[in-house]
Amino acid sequence: AALLYRDTGRRLVLALKHGDRQDIAKPAGHWMARVIAPFVTPETLVVPVPLHYARLWKRRFNQSALLARALAREHKLGWCPDALRRVRRTAALEGKGRRERIAHLDGAITAHPRRADLLRGRPVLLVDDVMTSGATLQASARACLEARAGPICVVTLARVAKDT
Secondary structure, eight states: OOEESSHHHHHHHHHHHHSOOGGGHHHHHHHHHHHHGGGOOTTOEEEEOOOOHHHHHHHSSOHHHHHHHHHHHHHTOEEOTTSEEEOSOOOOOTTOOHHHHHHHHTTTEEEOTTTHHHHTTOOEEEEEEEESSSHHHHHHHHHHHHTTOOOEEEEEEEEOOOOO
């Protein structure tokens, strides 16, 4: 993750996600590209975590796809905004525990049948805006592995840090 999900990091994520501040994606993609640089190869395919079409229609954009595109451009990597799809509508995960989040996402994310060939045998970099429990990234990674992609790396703009 490029940032912690608190203070300025939280404000940036929320502005991008809910404040229609799509202009944040380009510099955020640059920060994420710096974090992930040691882990990508020229063959790496950049794949955003998908939104269900109903949420995409309501929001008008997938913030993870905007971040993925910016990051892919920084490293001159291939990217596929629809490699994965959310086949089942899922409620917001806010307030749910890790186990509940994992159970809620079970079977909700799959490889797009028309894009599975792009994933097969390739390293994949999954991109999301924020990681809380890792459940969404886990479900996305599982979908990539079921399409026989690999290895899988993940990067997020921000991550929630447990208070110590």
